[in-house]
Amino acid sequence: MELRDFGKRSGFRIPRVNLGPMRLPADFDEAAALIRKSIDAGMVYIDASRGYEDCELKLARALKDGYREKVILSTKWSPWGMPIEKNDDTSADCVRRRMDEQMKRLDVDYLDFYQIWSINSREQFNQVTRRGGMLDGIRRAMDEGLVGHAGFTTHDEPESLVSYLPEADWCEIILFPYNLLQTRYAPAIAAAHRLGIGTLVMNPVGGGRLAEPSPVLARLAEEIGAASVPDLAVRYIMSNPNVDTILTGVGKAADISDSIASVEAGPFSGEQIRRIQAYLAEVSDGASRLCTGCEYCLPCPAGIHIPEIMACVQDDRHWGFTASARKRYLRQTIRADACTECGVCEEKCTQKLAIREDMAYARRRFGE
Known part of the structure; x- marks a missing residue:
């Protein structure tokens, strides 16, 4: 070399x-x-x-x-x-x-x-x-x-x-x-x-x-x-x-x-x-609207670490890293199936994201 x-x-x-x-x-x-x-x-x-x-x-x-x-x-x-x-x-x-x-x-x-x-x-x-x-x-x-x-x-x-x-x-x-x-x-x-x-x-x-x-x-x-x-x-x-x-x-x-x-x-x-940078920017723009990881949504009354679950959804939905996203999701002690859909997180979310919908997505996509 x-x-x-x-x-x-x-x-x-x-x-x-x-x-x-x-x-x-x-x-x-x-x-x-x-x-x-x-x-x-x-x-x-x-x-x-x-x-x-x-x-x-x-x-x-x-x-x-x-x-x-x-x-x-x-x-x-x-x-x-x-x-x-x-x-x-x-x-x-x-x-x-x-x-x-x-x-x-x-x-x-x-x-x-x-x-x-x-x-x-x-x-x-x-x-x-x-x-x-x-x-x-x-x-x-x-x-x-x-x-x-x-x-x-x-x-x-x-x-x-x-x-x-x-x-x-x-x-x-x-x-x-x-x-x-x-x-x-x-x-x-x-x-x-x-x-x-x-x-x-x-x-x-x-x-x-x-x-x-x-x-x-x-x-x-x-x-x-x-x-x-x-x-x-x-x-x-x-x-x-x-x-x-x-x-x-x-x-x-x-x-x-x-x-x-x-x-x-x-x-x-x-x-x-x-071209690489333009393509990645286009995908990342969609991904960035998912969750910034600011953690203002915490604490969740049900104990869910919401940004971690949202990151799994992001990797699956936007980048196609389904296997690693599922693996990280299943490592969570409290998963999306604990969500009671109370909506407290959405009231605090600075990005005004539909967190309850994404919790449902995670349950369907990554559930055991």
Whole structure:
């Protein structure tokens, strides 16, 4: 695969698609073989985490026999992402303890990158960058030759994130959420790119959501000339020049070959991008009239979490994600069949939506 600069700060060059080992097979031997297959195919950057179940242990097995030397290895942790002990905090000493444990789990003596996992607010950014905070612990490990580079991952609001990016002169890479149906991080990705920070995208097919059959998106993929909806999703991200690479989850060999094929098919033309955006805007306009998730309708006298049910209806009715919508609906403790049609929610709804009708729709569509 073709390589490009991983931002301007890290000094690395990487391919456009790399390995996110969150969804590896349960069997260790099968997982190790798949990791090696990914590396052999050119996915040289690996983004691990203490929070991805046993992925670090599976990587330890896969990175034997010279494979460690072939990759750029990164892992991450934070006390709010996955506390290991009750007294875990954002101190330098605590992150160093966790880092030492992770290196043992990975069975390595050096990490190319260590990331602070999920900085999701200005407050958390201040906590980790204060004197004696996590950043100092990572810098100490860098001084000792245990870690090469630092970065962080985020789900913070884009506007908040952009406000403190200029202060993150220590940060060499950032992992962002961004996909075909969630593009609001584009300005933050662009801001990071302008600063020379390497930009990675997680869940390019929406954590598998965009691999689910959707007649709505299948029509768009066919019109644009994409091989499939996942191909459409990957190539859409790759058409953003501010994105350096995507991380693809790998559960089977086809996940590797399909992702690489999409990247090598190249970005969409400007005309194709405009058509994609217009099509999605048209569908989203209808979806946005369903529910904004403001929660003014709560509390429901019957205990229903109305916005959650409405979101399931939206995904089914507008996007055609029926299977995942039903699955989320059935996870609700109190479902739409508890609705007494009292109408209190509709009186409080800022969008003046016919919530009772949508509760009836959910009962019919998703009922057991």
